[in-house]
Amino acid sequence: MSEISQLVFYGEILPGHDAETVKAKLAELLKLPAEQIPAVFSGRKVVLRKSLPSEQGPSYLARLEKIGVKALVEPLAAAATPPAAPVMPAAA
16 A cells, blocks of 8 residues: 655745746746745745655656755654544443
């Protein structure tokens, strides 16, 4: 069974890449209108891909790095799993 991750971006551009070119390429890749690009590069966490099988992460990262975007693959927290009940000692 594959672990599920998410592809996230914090607005960081890799060294040696022109910011305007990177923004244009990412907008084209994600099919985003130009007015949404400032929000993507705000420095806040932006999820680029949800429910990503972990083994696909490296190929997504390589594609983004090629255009100058530094992204991360983060594991998804098991939000659907309820927390374990505390273990209570037996009453005497």
